[in-house]
Amino acid sequence: MAAKRLFDESTNDQDRPEEKRMRTTPSISTVIREAVMVKSFQSLCANLEPLLRRVVQEEVERGVTRASCTARNTRTVLYRSPSMRIKAPEESSFQLMFSKKLSLPLFTGSKIEDEDNKPLQILLVDTSGRKNVPMMAHPLPIKVELVILDGDFPPEDRDDWTAEEFENNIVHERAGKRPLLAGDVMITMRDGVAPVGEIEITDNSSWIRSRNFRIGARVVGETSQGRRIKEAKTERFSVRDHRGELYKKHYPPALDDEVWRLVKIGKEGAFHKKLAAASITTVQDFLKLWVINPIELRRILGGGMSDKIWEGTIKHALTCMMGNKRYLHRGPHWTIVLNPICQVLGAEINGQKYSAHDLSGMPKAYLDQLVGDAYQKWATLEEVDVLHTEWALLQNDLTAAIESHHEIIQPSLQYTDLNVGFAEMGPPSTNNVHVEFNGWIPSPTCLPMAVGNHHVYNTSDLSSDDDSGSVAYFDRR
Known part of the structure; x- marks a missing residue:
């Protein structure tokens, strides 16, 4: 009995330290096993997530479908019931x-x-x-x-x-x-x-x-x-x-606009610089020279301006509003009326009055000389506003028309025999008219009315707008 009790005690003594060691310090294998289990669980969750999402999505869609069917049935009942009908927006x-x-x-x-x-x-x-x-x-x-x-x-x-x-x-x-x-x-x-x-x-x-x-x-x-x-x-x-607004073109352009406002003429570009060198700075300057001598204007612009560009620029320039101002150029026996771009709207020579439609019967060389002189002396011409002179023009009194514009002028119109023709009258007196063309020859006439390589000169083709102040200065009846 003593030997058996001794064996049991020795056995118990051997087991207790092992149990104590296991409770206090886990073995490496245990730690590794637990880590593997945690990783496996996380992997399992990651694998289950798409499956769970798909299941939830299917259930949500099934619920939405059931709700839609229920709502549709409800709308059907409401539609069929006149007392409960709801009208949709019409x-x-x-x-x-x-x-x-x-x-x-x-x-x-x-x-x-x-x-x-x-x-x-x-x-x-x-x-x-x-x-x-x-x-x-x-x-x-x-x-x-x-x-x-x-x-x-x-x-x-x-x-x-x-x-x-x-x-x-x-x-x-x-x-x-x-x-x-x-x-x-x-x-x-x-x-x-x-x-x-x-x-x-x-x-x-x-x-x-x-x-x-x-x-x-x-x-x-x-x-x-x-x-x-x-x-x-x-x-x-x-x-x-x-930034492009600073360079935009004007439609229509104004007479006092800078010349680069016209199409095909860029600001500070080659055409702009050539025109500026010739003292052509505004649209009005551009059109006046085009009327007086289009060949010279084309020469100033140079060979870089093709026929197509030329026609486009002239067409755009001619859309500008001429306004109500008229300009009078006087001599001892003549007076001519011009619009702002130097086109003749009427004339009075030796007491004979000519409207724009009558100018074709006048000697072109003589008329060109008068208009060329007016172009050279543009800054000294008498400026008249048509609206301010309407009553005086209706009275056919040219002097009163000028005075109504606050300019008292005593025209020295000493008329000769009214039957004297242009051939007998000869060129205007050199004492009163000094014609200089700066080395260029005036065009055959002052009224080019067509755009292109060949100009058609026909004073009878002037528009009614440009005629508004022509006859009025001399014979509006």
């Missing part, structure tokens, strides 16, 4: 519309106006008939938002589009840029009219695919009777950087 014949086209070209930061250089205006029109009828008696104010649209909207210039298509074609500013359309972009329409305040486009249009914008207008919020009012859009246009 299309209407109302549409927003810009009253006039834009003033082009447009530059970044410049004020946007219509073709009459007035603020834009948006109208509410009824398109149900053949013509767009303005709706001037809309009962409630309407909030209208102005946006920038892609220039290619709508495709193929369709006249119909949905509100969603309009929304999808709105162009927003580039990242880090200011809002693309700045200014009064939210306006209120009252009585069918919405005046637009000051707006401007802050970025050029070169960065979008179409390279063009449109300005659009849409109704914000609900409209009366829940009907949609179709959106408005302008014509497509490009927007250039504001």
Whole structure:
């Protein structure tokens, strides 16, 4: 018994230290096994995640489908029940519309106006008939938002589009840029009219695919009777950087515009420098020399100006407004009336009065000499405003016409025999007329009326606008 008890005690003594060691210090194998288990669990979670996502997505889609079917059935019941029917928004014949086209070209930061250089205006029109009828008696104010649209909207210039298509074609500013359309972009329409305040486009249009914008207008919020009012859009246009505005051409040009405002004549370019060297600085200077001697003008511009460029520049220059000013060039026995570009509108020689249509019967060489002298002495000519002299002209009193312009002039018109012809009268007196042409020969006549290599000289072809002050100075009856 003693031996057995001794064996048991020795056995117990051997087991206890091992148990104690296992509780205090885990073995390396245990640590590795636990780490492997943790990694396996994480891997398991990673593998289960896509599966769980797919299961959740399928369940959500199934629930949405069931909800849609329930809603559809509910709408069907409501539609079939007259007492519970809900009406969807209806299309209407109302549409927003810009009253006039834009003033082009447009530059970044410049004020946007219509073709009459007035603020834009948006109208509410009824398109149900053949013509767009303005709706001037809309009962409630309407909030209208102005946006920038892609220039290619709508495709193929369709006249119909949905509100969603309009929304999808709105162009927003580039990242880090200011809002693309700045200014009064939210306006209120009252009585069918919405005046637009000051707006401007802050970025050029070169960065979008179409390279063009449109300005659009849409109704914000609900409209009366829940009907949609179709959106408005302008014509497509490009927007250039504001630095290009300093060099833009004028349409039409003004007489006192610098000559580089004409097409094909660039600022500080070769043509501009050649004209400046010849003291041709304004559009008026350009046209006066073209009237007097187009060959000399062409020579100044040089061989770099082709026939096509020449015709385009002259055509653009001739669109300028001549205004109401007329210029009188006097001599002892003659007076001629010129418009601002040195075209003859009338003449009085030896007491005989000639309108623009009668000038073709006068000796061209003599008339050319008078006009050439007027061109050389342009700064000394008597200037008359047609509007201020209308009454005096109707009275056929040339002297009174000049005095009404606050210039008291005593014309020394000592008429000879009225029956004396031009051949007998001879050239004007050298005591009063000094003709210098700076080395160039006057053109066969002073009125070239066609653009091109060959000029057609026909004084009877003067327009009625240019004739407005011709006969009036001498014989308006």
